Structures are given as structure tokens and as C-alpha cells.
Amino acid sequence: MSEIVNLSQSLRSLNPKISALVPYRQISSSFSQPRKFQFCCFPKKICLITERIRAIDALKQDGSLQELDDSPVSVELGSISNENHFDQVMEEAQKLGESVVIVWMAAWCRKCIYLKPKLEKLAVEFYPRLRFYHVDVNSVSYKLVCRAGVTKMPTIQLWRDGQKIGEIIGGHKAHFVVNEVREMIENDLIN
Known part of the structure; x- marks a missing residue:
């Protein structure tokens, strides 16, 4: 039996192929495409979402790109x-x-x-x-x-x-x- 997931508008905007109510398997298959910068320890879906959010955040209001600061937030002891x-x-x-x-x-x-x-x-x-x-x-x-x-x-x-x-x-x-x-x-x- 497949689980139905209700996605918010912000998540639907990240991938327009996904409707509001979709089976979980469809979400995971639509986000499983290989992407650049998937080096974090989170599942691929979360890495893809964070990658897209970072790309959106990099856009300035005039449409140009700004450089992202990739310095670490913390260093593990x-x-x-x-x-x-x-x-x-x-x-x-x-x-x-x-x-x-x-x-x-x-x-x-x-x-x-x-x-x-x-x-x-x-x-x-x-x-x-x-x-x-x-x-x-x-x-x-x-x-x-x-x-x-x-x-x-x-x-x-x-x-x-x-x-x-x-x-x-x-x-x-x-x-x-x-x-x-x-x-x-x-x-x-x-x-």
C-alpha cells in the first residue's frame, strides 16, 4: 500500500512535476536524479531541495547571482x-x-x-x-x-x-x- 503525502506549495514549486497529493514513491523517484553537490549526509531528496534553495537564495533582486559563502558553520571537535x-x-x-x-x-x-x-x-x-x-x-x-x-x-x-x-x-x-x-x-x- 502506498503512502499519500500532502506537499506544501513551496515544495511543489521546487518540482512542478509533482502535484499536491502524490504517492511517496513518486516523490522519491522524481528527486532521485543525480545532481552536482550531493555530498552532504542527508538523503538525496533533502540534498536536492537544499541545493535548489541555495540556488534561489543566491539570486539577487536584480537577477544577478551572488557568491555563496561556503565556510563551515562549525567544526566538529x-x-x-x-x-x-x-x-x-x-x-x-x-x-x-x-x-x-x-x-x-x-x-x-x-x-x-x-x-x-x-x-x-x-x-x-x-x-x-x-x-x-x-x-x-x-x-x-x-x-x-x-x-x-x-x-x-x-x-x-x-x-x-x-x-x-x-x-x-x-x-x-x-x-x-x-x-x-x-x-x-x-x-x-x-x-
Whole structure:
């Protein structure tokens, strides 16, 4: 039995071949044509729709095209899974002369969960000069947590040349923590 889908006017305008009430299979077959720029992780139908919306947004009122900004909105924090991986990250950063921001968090910590996406957005500001990583304290050895001097979650540390040079304990609102982290990074970049 085929499912009937009621499409809004805006979706019908994206593909005029589709009527208001159509079987779901017909929608998926009409959107399944190969398209350029289908590199996102969404299903093909959503990629096609977002591609068309981006094309419509690129048109200026006078009919000319404007250049789209393809810079990332956020950068996913790299995951550190064990002590050896931590040492590799520090060695690589030291060879490149870069600083590293490490977010120590726990899966059960609500403040950590709220803070992580905000730090991913902050990572864009310093990308690619600075690398951001996160460590789940419950999935690494206690020895590594003690070595870093982490006592509370979330803790955000700035490391350079294998040494901790700054630390912020994020026990308050996320936007305050992000501002403090930004300030800590900018002070390091100045020095």
C-alpha cells in the first residue's frame, strides 16, 4: 500500500512535476536524479531541495547571482580516545607549532552537552590555526585525567608544546564560558 503525502506549495514549486497529493514513491523517484553537490549526509531528496534553495537564495533582486559563502558553520571537535592518542596529538601540534584546545567532558554532564556545540562554532573562528579536541573522561584512563589535572567537568584547557598554559572550568552559562575560552586563546595568540 502506498503512502499519500500532502506537499506544501513551496515544495511543489521546487518540482512542478509533482502535484499536491502524490504517492511517496513518486516523490522519491522524481528527486532521485543525480545532481552536482550531493555530498552532504542527508538523503538525496533533502540534498536536492537544499541545493535548489541555495540556488534561489543566491539570486539577487536584480537577477544577478551572488557568491555563496561556503565556510563551515562549525567544526566538529576531534575525539581523543586514550593516552597514546593524547600523546600523538600533542607531538603533532608541537611539530607544527600549533596550540591545542582540549575539552574535558562526560557524557552524563548536562553543561558539557550544552557547551560542546558552542565550542564547535568557536572552533571555526580559529580554524585551521588551532585544533580543538574533546575527551570523555569516562572512556579514558584515570591516569590521563590526573595527568591533565582535571577535577571538574567541563574543563577547557589550552596546550602548547606539550604543556598546559591555560584552563577554564565551565561551571556557568555556556556563552560566558565561550567568551572566556576565546579570550584565553586570543591572549595565547598575542604572546
